[in-house]
Amino acid sequence: MKFGARILKTGIAISLALFIAQLCHSPSPSLAGISAIFAVQPSIYRSYLEILQRAxxxxxxxxxxxxxxxxIGNDFILIGIASIICVALLIQFKLENTIGLxxxxxVIVMDSPNSDFLMVALTRFGTIMLGLVAAFIVNLIFLPPKYEVTLFQxxxxxxxxxxxxxxxxxxxAADFPLLKKDMKWMQKQITQMSSYYELYREERTFLRRTNISKSRKIAVYRQMILCSQKGYELLKILHRYENDFLQLPPEKxxxxxMQIDYLTDTHEQLLLTYIDKVSVDLHYAEKHLAQDPQDLMRLFLNEMKEIDNEGIDQYHLMRIIACIFAYQETIDYLEKLVHSFKLRHHDENKIDIDVHDI
Structure with a gap:
């Protein structure tokens, strides 16, 4: 677990909640600190949704x-019954995330003393709500990190x-034990990509021009993640059926x-093009309109018909080829998106990312 901004914001939110509760002369300021723990979120939009649901x-x-x-009463048996009713209602209203708080x-409200029960209960409830407000204030003051930069990294x-x-x-030339270990890391990274993509997608923009550019960026990043997933699947298939690949004739x-090298090189070039490390071909669209992706498919099918070695599993070989074409399809679409974005949003597409710092 890394020490990050959310950990820092949680500590600040707890301190602010306790401070506000003390200013309001709450008899139980610690309740505000407890509720603040539940409400800290990584983005302003999520914090807004969270405080509404928690409230x-x-x-x-x-x-x-x-x-x-x-x-009715507030003995320990009735507290349990009330908790069951509360959980049932929250599930009915689709507020499962708020069950804990x-x-x-x-429990805190029902545990109020019988004498002056209503006043004490309302005071405790108000103190808990102060914690939610404090957490929201912290999320507003401390701007969230640049999720776009983190996502691209x-x-x-x-x-x-x-x-x-x-x-x-x-x-x-692969070291199999090390590859197996790194593949677990890659899978975790792809999952993390999706999380940062959701955070970036939820960020709100206020200018219409910026909003249009942001929508196109979202489409580009979604395709980038899909390309990563298809590349990872291709790696798994190549690793799993390596023996079948080795039994092919050398020319095949x-x-x-050569085809996979071309795709991986194109993939890397597109990522560098997106951050302006590689120039954009202004005539890309005209040159690619008439391109027929079926040509390569027919080439592969013709090659497969010539295979007559008994040791080669046709099914395994087709799995490899299918992954190659799936990867190529995502790369081709990413190429169209990146070039389209770069040509249409020249001023709004600047991303302050240096590959040497990644």
């Missing part, structure tokens, strides 16, 4: 607690590793190797 969950929990405390609110470093291992595997191995 609804807390209102339901407090209402049930006050109703039980005033009209709502139950904390319910994850994509670039992961793709470099995937492409490096693909080339090593094709040339029979070279044919497949």
């Amino acid at each position: 609804q969950g807390n209102v339901i929990g407090a209402a049930i607690a006050i109703g039980f405390g005033l009209y 709502a139950l904390v609110t319910l 994850f994509i670039y470093t992961t793709n470099n590793e995937i492409m490096r291992w693909i080339k090593l595997n094709l040339r029979h 191995q070279e044919l497949i190797r």
